[in-house]
Amino acid sequence: MGQAPDPASERDRLTRWRLVLGGEEADGIGDAVNLDADDLHRDEALRQLYDADRRGGLGASAPRVARWLGDIRGYFPSSVVQVMQADAMERLGLTQLLLEPELMEAVQPDINLVTTLVGLGRVIPERSKATARAVVRTVTDQLEQRLRAETVQAVTGALNRAARTRRPRPSDIDWPRTITANLRHYQPEHQTVIPERLVGHARRARRVERHIILCIDQSGSMAESVVYASVFGAVLASLRSVATRLVVFDTQVVDLTEELDDPVDVLFGVQLGGGTDINQALAYCEGLITQPTDTILVLISDLYEGGIAEEMLRRAAAITAGGTTMIALLALSDSGRPSFDADHAAALAAIGVPAFACTPDQFPSLMATAIERRDVAVWAAANDVVTAHGDDD
The missing domain is CATH 3.40.50.410 (von Willebrand factor, type A domain)
Known part of the structure; x- marks a missing residue:
């Protein structure tokens, strides 16, 4: 006998489909799911972006776009925010609005945003340059932290390996490596290793x-x-x-x-x-x-x-x-x-x-x-x- 489906899980699945499909009559969900307050905010943020060609979208107001960016950061995970920001720049022509400091302060810094700002580098107005540099620095600092070590x-390590020599000066002998390389020459009667090959670094x-x-x-x-x-x-x-x-x-x-x-x-x-x-x-x-x-x-x-x-x-x-x-x-x-x-x-x-x-x-x-x-x-x-x-x- 099969296990009965979990009603809560089924509602979550329908909610996700409702947000993806947009709630129009053709979405096939109808009244099967009611959105709570947070989901209504998510639905509105998605509608403004992906229904923009039919309903006017975000318009050309930088403060309005800044509020929208703040909304999506509050209601979606970071990976989704980055996709929506990129889609907004492509679908709604937000590139020029990125020249506004208040808008740049609202976005979530990521490498896609950095490449956009670098492309705009010569036309960014003075009032926005400090904010643009701060956004770029946030991302480059994160990348350097990730990649430096x-x-x-x-x-x-490669430089050290490239510099190894089999004829090191006494002061340059790497004794742990030399002993390891010559263990087969251990002399039981003398309780010592007789090294045939020295390992060290050139001075x-x-x-x-x-x-x-x-x-x-x-x-x-x-x-x-x-x-x-x-x-x-x-x-x-x-x-x-x-x-x-x-x-x-x-x-x-x-x-x-x-x-x-x-x-x-x-x-x-x-x-x-x-x-x-x-x-x-x-x-x-x-x-x-x-x-x-x-x-x-x-x-x-x-x-x-x-x-x-x-x-x-x-x-x-x-x-x-x-x-x-x-x-x-x-x-x-x-x-x-x-x-x-x-x-x-x-x-x-x-x-x-x-x-x-x-x-x-x-x-x-x-x-x-x-x-x-x-x-x-x-x-x-x-x-x-x-x-x-x-x-x-």
């Missing part, structure tokens, strides 16, 4: 051991990648053993290395949109390379080249032939499968420049692989990334 651990002054160049396409489609790259750039710049440069480009090249300590300054120094000249950007980065075998060049671009593609490929080949590790990241984002020029990505992969997209959580491991001079293409094949051919490995 793993990045620092991965990079410093190092506090010097730069790797040079990292982040070369970022600032076309509009790369907005989320620009945000994440600015955060990683700040983290890498804080490490003494790594010299980090950050370059952004469209049809012009701008070196933002001096702003690296503050991702907010970087982001408001970016001009999203415009054309793309990857070849010109690579030419500039090539001029920054002084120690090729210790340099990692990360090109973050969807590879829709507006310049001379053949020259771009020749320059990339010359950079890798000189000993620099070069990687083409088609996207550095959580947004899923990116759009990119598959022909250019495959051509780069064919000349030894691995081309794939990765998430921010994968980036520390990628950098560790490059620092240790391991095969980045092998790393990509072992991880769930979008490759140059557009397939998930």
Whole structure:
């Protein structure tokens, strides 16, 4: 005999469908459910957004929109709020209203909002700039808190492993590792280990051991990648053993290395949109390379080249032939499968420049692989990334 359905659970299910379908005659629910006070507020917030084309929606009043944003933050979970904010900007044309301080103070900061504000950077009025920067800082601080520890651990660990030597000076011997590596040579009669292989670190002054160049396409489609790259750039710049440069480009090249300590300054120094000249950007980065075998060049671009593609490929080949590790990241984002020029990505992969997209959580491991001079293409094949051919490995 089957178990009778729980009436309360059934009402919750019908309530959710009622909110989704909007309560019109065609929703099929009719009078089967009555909304309580909170659900009525939720229904009204959804109606103003998703029925806006038929009923006038939120109108053009910034105070009214600010109240609506406050309502949805009170009645929906954070993940739903972010979706509704994004939908509101698309469906109701709220982009220009984001230039109002009172509206920006009402929104829930997230990476989608940051990319919108960065895109508006040049037109944000003076009265709104401080609020816009505060919103962007909230998000970049959250991202840095999330990503810093793993990045620092991965990079410093890779540097330490890369510096190990089997002929260390006495003061540089790593005795715990040496003993572990030689346990099979334990001498019972002497109750000691006779080490045949010493493990230690080469003597190092506090010097730069790797040079990292982040070369970022600032076309509009790369907005989320620009945000994440600015955060990683700040983290890498804080490490003494790594010299980090950050370059952004469209049809012009701008070196933002001096702003690296503050991702907010970087982001408001970016001009999203415009054309793309990857070849010109690579030419500039090539001029920054002084120690090729210790340099990692990360090109973050969807590879829709507006310049001379053949020259771009020749320059990339010359950079890798000189000993620099070069990687083409088609996207550095959580947004899923990116759009990119598959022909250019495959051509780069064919000349030894691995081309794939990765998430921010994968980036520390990628950098560790490059620092240790391991095969980045092998790393990509072992991880769930979008490759140059557009397939998930």
